[in-house]
Amino acid sequence: MGFLNQERLSLLKDLEKNQIFLERAQEVSKTGHWFADFKEGITEVSEETARILGMDYHRDITREAFFKLLSDEDVNPFNRMVSEAIKQKKPLDAQVRIRVEGQTKWVDIRGYFEYDSEGGPSRGLGTIQDITEQVEAAKELEIYRENLEEMVKERTKELQIAKKAADEANQAKSLFLSNMSHEIRTPLNAIIGYAHLIQRESLSAKQKEQMEKLDTAAKGLVQIVNDILDLSKIEAHKMTLESHDFEPARIIDNIISLVREEVEKKQIALVVDFDHIPRIVQGDGVRLGQVLLNLVGNAVKFTEEGEVRIRGKVSGREGELLRLRFEVEDTGIGMTDEQIPRLFNDFQQADDSTTRRFGGTGLGLSISKKITELMGG
Numbered sequence: 577m578g579f580l581n582q583e584r585l586s587l588l589k590d591l592e593k594n595q596i597f598l599e600r601a602q603e604v605s606k607t608g609h610w611f612a613d614f615k616e617g618i619t620e621v622s623e624e625t626a627r628i629l630g631m632d633y634h635r636d637i638t639r640e641a642f643f644k645l646l647s648d649e650d651v652n653p654f655n656r657m658v659s660e661a662i663k664q665k666k667p668l669d670a671q672v673r674i675r676v677e678g679q680t681k682w683v684d685i686r687g688y689f690e691y692d693s694e695g696g697p698s699r700g701l702g703t704i705q706d707i708t709e710q711v712e713a714a715k716e717l718e719i720y721r722e723n724l725e726e727m728v729k730e731r732t733k734e735l736q737i738a739k740k741a742a743d744e745a746n747q748a749k750s751l752f753l754s755n756m757s758h759e760i761r762t763p764l765n766a767i768i769g770y771a772h773l774i775q776r777e778s779l780s781a782k783q784k785e786q787m788e789k790l791d792t793a794a795k796g797l798v799q800i801v802n803d804i805l806d807l808s809k810i811e812a813h814k815m816t817l818e819s820h821d822f823e824p825a826r827i828i829d830n831i832i833s834l835v836r837e838e839v840e841k842k843q844i845a846l847v848v849d850f851d852h853i854p855r856i857v858q859g860d861g862v863r864l865g866q867v868l869l870n871l872v873g874n875a876v877k878f879t880e881e882g883e884v885r886i887r888g889k890v891s892g893r894e895g896e897l898l899r900l901r902f903e904v905e906d907t908g909i910g911m912t913d914e915q916i917p918r919l920f921n922d923f924q925q926a927d928d929s930t931t932r933r934f935g936g937t938g939l940g941l942s943i944s945k946k947i948t949e950l951m952g953g
Contacts, residue, residue: 609622823855828868835872852889870944889901
């Protein structure tokens, strides 16, 4: 008999411990439970439920008392949700507002109903949770999202205005460079012309050397001005491509004649393979020649020994439209993986030492890339 009493006390202690755990868990989660016997008119709730409803736990909490807490806007919707749940014999899940001590709370009410033999509800069991913080946080998030959308729209508008202004400034800059390039090129051509005339006169060896340096410097400056003019035309969308019949082989012959002196001076081989290109094609031969001259000129400039190879072939055909591929390969100084991405940027070369040693403005490849893109390449 004493053993049974001891076992009963142990069970009561365990039950009391579990009850404490349950109450603490409900308090932390702000979730209480409720039970209702519709036949007997009995309503039972947990302490947390009473706290959420702002009622005395030791006082009877009735269905009528709960409905008095409901906001006027939620009374009819809540009744419809309860009726619908009972009608369809489904669990209840409703979010409603209640007024407790002058403050509005949002609560989530869930429940499961049992039914008598006639199909009417006999009992109900469920939970009630204070979700005010979650609802308020969701509202703040929605307000922030709406404000963010407005901020994004406003920022996008500002960026569009800034882009338009930048485009206009860029075109104005390009127009200025174009005009200035023309103005500079005119006196430069006069300098080159007079230098050529003076060289035909009787000059001492020193004077002849000085005139050759003057001629070389003037021609180099003309090339820089031409590059700037081309770049400004492209940026101002003023460069237009012509279309006429031309012979690619003649373009290569002209390029070879321009680099021949340097090739022979360095004693490097210049190999050309244009056998797979049609004899006559239609397009802008002048601009194609400009691109190829830049590539071949670079290859010769950076190659001290070995060879430079120029290849051309048809890489695609759509009806009468041909896609030509040109390759220039050399045995020059080469490039690192880090240098390659910078090659096609304006005023960029592989590195500063390249500029000091070989010269150049860093515009040639950039212009060649842009002209190639204008050609659809």
